Amino acid sequence: MPEGDTVFRTAARLHHALAGAPLTTADLRWPDLSTLDFRGVVTSEVVSRGKNILQRLANGVTIHSHLRMEGQWRVDATERLTPRTLANPQIRAVVGTAAWTAVGKRLGDLHVVETGDEARLVGHLGPDVLGSDWDPAEAAERVHASPTTIAGALLDQRNLAGVGTLYAAETLFLERVSPWTAVADLDQATVAALVDRAHTLLDVGRRHAVQTTTGSQRWGETAWVHARSGLPCRRCGETLRVAMVGEAPRERTMFYCPRCQGGLAPTDDGRPQRPMGADRRSGPALGDRARRR
DSSP states (O other): OOOHHHHHHHHHHHHHHHBTSBOSEEEEOSTTTTTOOOTTOBEEEEEEETTEEEEEETTSEEEEEEOTTTOEEEEEEGGGOOHHHHTOTTEEEEEEOSSEEEEEESOSEEEEEEGGGTHHHHTTOOOBTTSTTOOHHHHHHHHHTOSSBHHHHHHOTTTSBTOOHHHHHHHHHHTTOOTTSBGGGSOHHHHHHHHHHHHHHHHHHTTOSSOOSSSOOSTTOSOSSTTOTTSBOTTTOOBOEEEEESOTTSOEEEEEOTTTTTSOOTTOOOOOOOOTTTTGGGOOOHHHHHHTO
16 A cells, blocks of 8 residues: 555645646546536645545535555646546546646545545544644654554554555664554653654655665665565664564554564564565465565
8 A cells, every 4th residue: 555655746746737727527437426527627736644635626625535555646648648548447537637637547445525524534544744734742642542563553544644564664673663562562752753753754755756764766775674574684684574463354564673673573473484576486475475465
């Protein structure tokens, strides 16, 4: 699932393409929305809220979308789009002006609400890590009150909005905290440091097309632990691992270093794990199975 920085950049790109001009196309291919017609209505702004995208129209209506696991918005010059391109069955929304058109493929959610009622869709979210409402003290307080593991607390969008498995894993590694540690076992200073680290990483991420937590944008060098199971830790040399965190059916994959982060996870059986993608002829490594969940 795209992380908050990716969604932030997507909303910024949509805003740049659509804001201030009347819509010439508004084709929402979604149950109960397909008959709505917003042609001629001007887009006031497009903003992100955690992992949500809000396209606010001048008529007081908001088109809300969520990318989920595989969704994407692509912007093209309107004149370049052909009927064949727009007939793609994966398209869920086409919203465009005379100059630019945004095409939403494989969107996980699509809603239309009165702008004043956006809270129905995003009001449950905690402080937006990349939003104007970012409040690190409130986010840390919400995380510290969570009756879960620290990984679960960071991933809970009700605590802070925008953190996904990539930034959760990288944050916990950099702060040397096991993802499976109960929040109740952490002091306020540690939780505050984790929240600050997550904010810093996403704030850097929103400025670049390539997500990196190491400072390098070279292929294979962008992460400390995420998606690196079976490879050596960049800090200590120990073999990195991947295991599940959380309760079914909402469990998530989490990459970590057993030496830097306090030992094997309780959900890790300790069996050897090959690097992700290695030796596919004999079947996937655990990391590959976990990534596809």
